[in-house]
Amino acid sequence: MASLGWLKIQTAAKNTGKVLLMPAYATTAVVGMFVVMGVILWSLNLDVLRFVVFESGISTYDKFTFFISVYRGIFSAFGNLQALSIIVFSILFGINLALLCFVLLRKRSRKALTGSSVAGLGAAILGGGCIACGTSVLTPLLTSLGVLGATALTSSLGVILNIVGSILIIWSLYKLGLLVGTILAKQAQAS
């Protein structure tokens, strides 16, 4: 059983690699990665972003520099572990998005829409910010539950949520990877 499971994982990984070798899907993965990282990093300051992009009188170049500054400053804004967990999740999400596009374009089936990829993104967004400091989208919930404040749990919760998000995405990647194998096999048969 273990060897069958491992074989499936290897198969899913190989199929993922085949998709990523196609330029269109590699691009999708990279773009998806940057977009989702931007969503996570800007989730607490959307008003500021909206103001700068749509209301300020600064140049387009300065607006672009402003937007990407959060990417460059990820390790100064977050602890090393949290920053790494955000990066890892974003990479996995980008790859997941590429696989999803590949499967949907060929299979046109709802079966490809894995809830775990959506849940993974939700978890990662929740994990953004500093939960113990109150600068997190989880603040209203934790305040109403009376658990806000520095505890070992709240300090680690951001990282934990990002890791949970990554695990959910990995599960989605595994399922999609296997679907890709089916599609590629059918394509090979047809040709």
Added chain:
Amino acid sequence: MPQTKQTNKRRNIILIVLAVLVVLAGTVFIVRNRQQHNQQSSADAPTVNTPAVTEGSTSNALIIGNPNAPVTIVEYGDFKCPNCNKLYRGALREIKKNYIDTGKAKLEFRNLPYISPDSRTAAEGAYCANAQGVFEAYHNGVYDYIWDSYYRENKVSEGESTDVFTVQTLTDIATQAGADPAEFAACLNQQTYKDAVTADLKASERDKATGTPTVFIGNQRIIGAQPYTVYSTLIEQELR
């Protein structure tokens, strides 16, 4: 076979339902958080040269830089907050060099003692130090102390939950900053500036600063320790 298919289908449905619940919960929290922020009208938001707080602490305002500088950067912070420390060690150093030291902006620090009870002690100590004219050195000393003692070695949880800022520790820091130790210790023990910190907390509620660090530049609120470019862009907007 059909039973395996059924089991798989059931498992997928459960997974999808769980996923939808997580996303829904996340959306509700995000929307609630946005609603709390949006309740603050632009008239309520602090604007340049108009401090948000008006009750009691204005005359004791904790200022770094020239009080007559045209741009006011308001920071709600907790001396024990690790992200406030990141802001202090990161973007704030650049802001100080490029804007505060050049007289273009001033930083008004407001206490939001959030993390643990000794956060409040450190907050009152800020006013005690300010009374002796050494607020900036005290502010830097307190952040440096907890960084060197805990955060540099990744002992974040320990630093947040331990009673780090005792009266003695803060007195030592204030003494190094140039304060008279006996006067400072007496100020802390007598809780001379308890009401000033309470006024800061009330101001934070009015400004909807729910966590630390929260920085206001003009009408814009920046949550968390963001890179220097985020702040400098907004400061430049205010300077126009």
